[in-house]
Amino acid sequence: MTELAKKSQASVLENLDSVRAMIKRHKRNDILFSIIGLIALMIGLLTLCTLFIDLVMDGYPRFNIDFLSNFPSRRAAKAGLLSAWVGSLLVMTVTFLTAVPMGVAAGLYLEEYAKKGWFSDLIEINVSNLAGVPSIVYGLLALGLFVYGLGLGQSILTAGLTLGLLILPIVIVSTRESIRAIPIAIREAAYAVGATKWQVVKDHVLKYSQGGILTGVIIGMARALGETAPVITIGALTFIAFLPPSPLTEAAPFINFDWLTSGFTVLPIQMFNWLSRPDHAFHINAAATGAIIIVVTLLMNGTAIYLRYQIRKNIKW
Amino acid sequence: MTPANQNTIISPRLAKNIKRNVRERIIEFILMLAALSAVLTTFAIVGVLIVESLSFFEHVSLVDFLTDTQWTPLFEDAHFGIMPLVAGTLTTSAIALCVAIPVGTIGAIYLSEFASHKAREIIKPVLELLVGVPTVVFGYFALLFVTPLLQKIFPELPGFNMLGPGIVMGIMIIPYISSVAEDAMRAVPMSMREGSYAMGATRFQTAVKVVTPAAISGIIAAYILAISRAVGETMVVAVAAGQQPNLTFNPMESAATITAYIVQVALGDLPHGSVGYQSIFAAGLVLMIMTLTFNILGHIARKKFRENY
Amino acid sequence: MANVTTPIKAESRDLNFFYSNGMQALKSVNMPLYENKITALIGPSGCGKSTFLRCFNRMHDLYPGNKYQGQIIMQPDNTNILEPGVDPIEVRMRISMVFQKPNPFPKSIYENVAYGLRVRGEKNKRIVDDKVEEALKGAAIWNETKDRLHDLAFNLSGGQQQRLCIARALATDPEIMLFDEPTSALDPIATANIEELMSELRNKLTILVVTHNMQQAARVSDYTAYMYLGELIEYGDTDMIFTRPTRKETEDYITGKFG
Numbered sequence: 104m105t106e107l108a109k110k111s112q113a114s115v116l117e118n119l120d121s122v123r124a125m126i127k128r129h130k131r132n133d134i135l136f137s138i139i140g141l142i143a144l145m146i147g148l149l150t151l152c153t154l155f156i157d158l159v160m161d162g163y164p165r166f167n168i169d170f171l172s173n174f175p176s177r178r179a180a181k182a183g184l185l186s187a188w189v190g191s192l193l194v195m196t197v198t199f200l201t202a203v204p205m206g207v208a209a210g211l212y213l214e215e216y217a218k219k220g221w222f223s224d225l226i227e228i229n230v231s232n233l234a235g236v237p238s239i240v241y242g243l244l245a246l247g248l249f250v251y252g253l254g255l256g257q258s259i260l261t262a263g264l265t266l267g268l269l270i271l272p273i274v275i276v277s278t279r280e281s282i283r284a285i286p287i288a289i290r291e292a293a294y295a296v297g298a299t300k301w302q303v304v305k306d307h308v309l310k311y312s313q314g315g316i317l318t319g320v321i322i323g324m325a326r327a328l329g330e331t332a333p334v335i336t337i338g339a340l341t342f343i344a345f346l347p348p349s350p351l352t353e354a355a356p357f358i359n360f361d362w363l364t365s366g367f368t369v370l371p372i373q374m375f376n377w378l379s380r381p382d383h384a385f386h387i388n389a390a391a392t393g394a395i396i397i398v399v400t401l402l403m404n405g406t407a408i409y410l411r412y413q414i415r416k417n418i419k420w
Numbered sequence: 421m422t423p424a425n426q427n428t429i430i431s432p433r434l435a436k437n438i439k440r441n442v443r444e445r446i447i448e449f450i451l452m453l454a455a456l457s458a459v460l461t462t463f464a465i466v467g468v469l470i471v472e473s474l475s476f477f478e479h480v481s482l483v484d485f486l487t488d489t490q491w492t493p494l495f496e497d498a499h500f501g502i503m504p505l506v507a508g509t510l511t512t513s514a515i516a517l518c519v520a521i522p523v524g525t526i527g528a529i530y531l532s533e534f535a536s537h538k539a540r541e542i543i544k545p546v547l548e549l550l551v552g553v554p555t556v557v558f559g560y561f562a563l564l565f566v567t568p569l570l571q572k573i574f575p576e577l578p579g580f581n582m583l584g585p586g587i588v589m590g591i592m593i594i595p596y597i598s599s600v601a602e603d604a605m606r607a608v609p610m611s612m613r614e615g616s617y618a619m620g621a622t623r624f625q626t627a628v629k630v631v632t633p634a635a636i637s638g639i640i641a642a643y644i645l646a647i648s649r650a651v652g653e654t655m656v657v658a659v660a661a662g663q664q665p666n667l668t669f670n671p672m673e674s675a676a677t678i679t680a681y682i683v684q685v686a687l688g689d690l691p692h693g694s695v696g697y698q699s700i701f702a703a704g705l706v707l708m709i710m711t712l713t714f715n716i717l718g719h720i721a722r723k724k725f726r727e728n729y
Numbered sequence: 730m731a732n733v734t735t736p737i738k739a740e741s742r743d744l745n746f747f748y749s750n751g752m753q754a755l756k757s758v759n760m761p762l763y764e765n766k767i768t769a770l771i772g773p774s775g776c777g778k779s780t781f782l783r784c785f786n787r788m789h790d791l792y793p794g795n796k797y798q799g800q801i802i803m804q805p806d807n808t809n810i811l812e813p814g815v816d817p818i819e820v821r822m823r824i825s826m827v828f829q830k831p832n833p834f835p836k837s838i839y840e841n842v843a844y845g846l847r848v849r850g851e852k853n854k855r856i857v858d859d860k861v862e863e864a865l866k867g868a869a870i871w872n873e874t875k876d877r878l879h880d881l882a883f884n885l886s887g888g889q890q891q892r893l894c895i896a897r898a899l900a901t902d903p904e905i906m907l908f909d910e911p912t913s914a915l916d917p918i919a920t921a922n923i924e925e926l927m928s929e930l931r932n933k934l935t936i937l938v939v940t941h942n943m944q945q946a947a948r949v950s951d952y953t954a955y956m957y958l959g960e961l962i963e964y965g966d967t968d969m970i971f972t973r974p975t976r977k978e979t980e981d982y983i984t985g986k987f988g
Binding site: 126136147150213216237241335374405 | 440443444447448450451452454455456457458459461462464465468469471472522523524526527529530531534535543545546547548549550552553554555556557558559560561563564565591594595598620622623624625627645648651652653654655658659679682683686687692700701704707708711712715718719
C-alpha cells in the first residue's frame with residue numbers, strides 16, 4: 104500500500120465521525136418535519152371535528168321531530184325546518200333532472216364524438232373555466248336570465264336550474280374521467296360485431312362508466328345541497344310558512360307541475376336566516392340546522408369517496 | 421345523401437341503413453347541444469354581467485366607480501366606489517392565504533414525500549370530506565366559535581371582523597392547495613429524487629431542495645387557484661365579516677366584500693332595474709374579472725408545469 | 730487473477746436481495762471491488778446487475794418492502810454497509826452514483842454540482858466555488874460551462890448533462906462511484922467522452938459500472954463480472970473474461986450466442 108493511500112485511509116476514517124454527527128443533525132429535521140406535516144394536515148380534520156361538536160352541542164335542544172315538522176316561526180323554540188327541507192328536496196330534484204342528463208351527454212360527446220379541434224377545445228376551456236366561477240356569479244346569471252329575462256320568477260324551477268348549471272362541470276368531468284378509463288379494446292370488440300356508435304356508447308361505454316358517473320353526481324348533488332349564495336341571490340324567501348303544491352295529486356293525471364313556480368326556501372338559507380338574527384335563541388336553530396346539513400353532505404360525500412375507492416379496487420382492465 | 425324523391429329505386433336494406441345513419445346523426449347532434457351548454461353558460465354569464473353593468477355605468481361614471489372611496493348605493497347620497505369592497509375582498513383573502521399557503525404547502529410536502537402509502541390513502545379522502553362541507557356552516561363557525569375565541573386574545577375585536585372569517589376561509593382552502601400541490605410534487609420524476617438521495621440527502625433536504633423547486637410552477641398554480649377560491653367565497657364573509665362597506669385593510673375591523681355586498685342587496689327588496697339592483701352586477705363583473713384572471717394565470721402555471729415533465 | 734497487492738475497497742458476501750413482491754433478484758453474490766480499479770457488471774437485461782449495483786448505496790431502501798440478506802463490507806473501516814444500524818445516508822455520502830439517464834436537478838449548473846456540499850451543510854462560498862470548479866474540471870466539462878455556471882442545467886446537451894451528473898457525484902470526494910449504464914442514453918461521441926473520463930477517475934476512486942454494452946466493459950474495465958438470473962456466473966480479470974472465460978455461459982453471452 105502506498106504512503107498516499109494510507110494517508111487517505113486515515114482521513115476517511117476521521118471524516119466518518121464528523122459525517123455521522125452531521126447526519127444525526129440533519130435527521131432531526133426529518134423527524135421535526137414529519138411532526139409538523141402531520142399537524143398541518145390535522146388542522147383541517149380537527150376543525151371539522153370541532154365544528155361538528157360545536158354545532159351538535161349548541162343545537163341539541165332542537166333535535167326532535169317537531170323541529171322537522173314545524174314551519175319557521177317568530178318564536179325560536181317553535182320554529183322548524185319543514186318548508187326548508189321540503190324546498191331543498193324539490194330544488195334538488197330539478198337540479199338532478201337538469202345536471203345529470205346534460206352533464207352525462209356533454210361528457211359522452213366530448214369523449215366519444217368530438218373530433219380534436221378548435222370546437223372541442225372551446226368546450227373544454229369553458230368547462231374548466233366554469234368550474235372556477237364563484238358560485239355567487241351563477242346567482243347573478245340566474246337573477247338576470249331566469250328570474251327576469253325568462254320570467255321564471257323566484258321559483259323552485261329557477262333555483263334548480265341554477266344549481267344544475269353550477270354542478271354541470273362536476274358531472275361532465277367525472278363522466279369524462281370514468282369514460283376515459285374504459286379501454287379502446289372494449290369498444291373495438293363491440294364495433295367488430297357490427298354495433299353502431301350509439302349502440303357501443305349505450306350498451307358498453309355508459310354501462311361500464313356508470314359507477315364513476317354516479318360518484319360525480321353524488322358529489323355534485325352534495326355541493327348543490329349546501330350552496331347558499333346563488334340561491335340567496337335569486338331572491339329565495341327566507342321566511343316561508345307554507346309548502347309548495349304537492350307534485351302528486353289524488354285525481355288524474357296524478358302529477359302536477361305547479362310546485363315548480365312556487366316560492367321556496369332551502370336548508371342552508373334557513374340556517375343563514377337564523378344565523379343573521381341577533382337573538383341567540385335563533386342561533387340554536389341555526390346550529391341544529393348546520394348539524395343536519397353537515398351530516399347529510401358528509402354522508403353523501405363519504406358514499407361517493409367509498410364508491411370511487413371500490414370502483415378503483417374492482418377494475419380489472 | 422340521396423334526396424327523398426329519388427328513393428323509389430332504393431332497396432329496403434339500403435333504406436334501413438339510411439334510417440340508422442340519420443338516427444346516429446340526430447343522437448350526435450343532441451349530445452353536441454348538451455356539450456354546447458357549457459359554452460352557452462359562459463356566454464350567458466358574461467352577457468348578463470355586461471348588459472346589466474352597462475346600464476349601471478349609464479348612471480355611474482367608470483372613474484367614480486374605480487376611484488370613489490365610498491360604497492353607499494342604498495343611501496340618499498349614493499356613492500359607488502368599488503374600492504371599499506375590493507379592499508374587504510383582498511384583506512379577507514390575504515388572511516386566508518396566510519393560513520392556507522404555509523399549512524397547505526407543508527401538508528402537500530408531507531403527503532407527497534413523507535407519508536406512507538397507507539397514511540396517504542387515509543388522509544386524502546378525509547381532506548376531500550373537508551371540501552364538501554357547505555360554506556354557510558363555516559360561516560357559523562367563524563361567527564360563533566372562532567371570533568369569540570379570538571376575542572379572548574384580542575378583547576377589543578368586534579363581533580364582526582375580517583380576521584375570524586379570513587382564518588376560517590384559510591382552513592377551508594387548505595385542501596385545495598395541498599391536493600393540487602401534492603399532485604405537482606408527485607409528478608416530479610423519481611429519477612430526480614434518486615439523484616438527490618444518492619448524494620446522501622435526507623428526506624427533508626430532498627423535499628425542500630429538489631422536489632419543491634422542480635414542482636414550483638405546479639405549486640404556484642395551486643396558490644393562484646386558491647386565491648381565486650378565496651376571492652369568490654361568499655357565505656363565510658357574509659355571515660361573519662359584517663356587511664358594512666369600509667375602506668380598510670385592518671383585519672380587526674368589520675367590512676364587506678364584493679360577495680357579501682351582493683348577498684346583502686339580494687336579501688333586501690330592491691326593485692328590478694334600479695341602480696342598486698344593477699350595482700350588484702357591476703360588483704359581480706369585478707369579481708368575475710378578478711377570479712377569471714387568477715384562474716387563467718393558474719392554468720398557465722399548471723400547463724407550464726406539465727410541459728416540463 | 731486478483732492482484733495480491735491491490736487492496737479490496739468493498740466486497741459483497743453471500744448477498745441475497747428480495748424485492749417487495751417477494752422476487753429474489755440476487756442469489757448469494759460474492760464479489761470484490763478492488764481499490765482504484767474499474768469493475769464492470771455485464772449480463773442480459775433483468776439479470777440483477779443494476780439491482781446489485783443499487784445495493785452499494787442502499788438505493789433500495791427508498792422503496793418499502795425490499796430486503797437485503799448478507800453483507801457488503803467496506804474498507805478501510807470494515808463496516809457492513811447493509812447492516813440495519815448503518816444509516817443509508819452515511820453510505821450514500823461515501824459512495825456516489827451516476828444514473829442511466831442524466832438526471833440533473835432543476836437548478837443552475839453551479840448549484841447542481843454544489844448540491845452534495847449543500848447537503849453536507851457547507852456554507853463557505855470559497856470552498857464551494859473551489860470544489861465546484863475542481864469537480865467540473867474532473868468531469869471534463871469545465872471549459873464548456875465556466876462562462877455559464879448560472880444557466881439552468883436542463884439547457885445542456887444529453888452528454889453534457891451526464892458529465893454534469895458525474896461532476897455532481899465527484900464534488901463530494903466519494904470513495905466509490907457507481908455508474909448504472911451511464912452511456913445508454915447518449916450518442917457515440919458523448920459515450921467515448923464518458924468512457925475516457927471513467928478511465929481517468931480510476932486514479933482517484935473505485936468504480937463499479939453496469940453496462941449492457943460488452944465492448945464498453947472490455948474497453949474501460951479492469952475486472953468484469955458476468956451475471957445471469959441473479960447469480961454471479963463468473964468474475965475475473967477483464968482480459969481473461971473476454972478472451973478465455975472458464976464458464977460456458979459466459980462464453981455464450983460474450984460471443985453473442987445468447988442474450
